[in-house]
Amino acid sequence: MKSMDRSGTRARMIARCWPAARASCSGATTCRPAARSGCPEVQVARRPTSIRVMYRGKVKPGQEEAFATAWRGITRWMRTHVSGARGSLLVRSAEESLVFVGIARWASRAAWEASQARSPQDPELLAHVQAMRATAERSRPPAFHEEVSDLTLGGEGEEDRT
CATH class of the missing domain: 3.30.70.100 (Alpha-Beta Plaits)
Structure with missing residues (x-):
């Protein structure tokens, strides 16, 4: 993620972007929220789950x-x-x-x-x-x-x- 100022912008971006990224993962290791959302690509570690x-x-x-x-x-x-x-x-x-x-x-x-x-x-x-x-x-x-x-x-x- 980009560097954010100390006013909480980073925290707000995480709160806004993480649900969108998680929903788009579907087992992939790279999650891409909708381009128009303004959210960055997120790398996630996924392991097969029981x-x-x-x-x-x-x-x-x-x-x-x-x-x-x-x-x-x-x-x-x-x-x-x-x-x-x-x-x-x-x-x-x-x-x-x-x-x-x-x-x-x-x-x-x-x-x-x-x-x-x-x-x-x-x-x-x-x-x-x-x-x-x-x-x-x-x-x-x-x-x-x-x-x-x-x-x-x-x-x-x-x-x-x-």
Whole structure:
């Protein structure tokens, strides 16, 4: 950026230009806001980001352990057999013991979509999927989130496969 005077002009330019630059990046390393905006070109460091897919659902009473077992089975199968699958975390609501939230980590949205496009043919995976469907009462559609920072330690003694 150009040198600015001490009256806060630089701060105002950053406040005005940064949202425009960020919106124009789309994964590029050079962001160019609209020429007529008067904003300079901005260099940004971009790294490929993982996504998190969040699932929320209610389990049938008495089926909590069967649901968790099926979730673990699906996650382990996916990590072994599906490119881009990075594992998951399953938590239970402290307020509603039948409500579970699963947070799956994927290398990209495209990797997740590719995994969803094929039907479970493997007998082991199919058994886990059927068990999960049999134990779930209702669920919400998955929600997608871009990973910004992950400071958690690996779970169950498994290595972090970042």
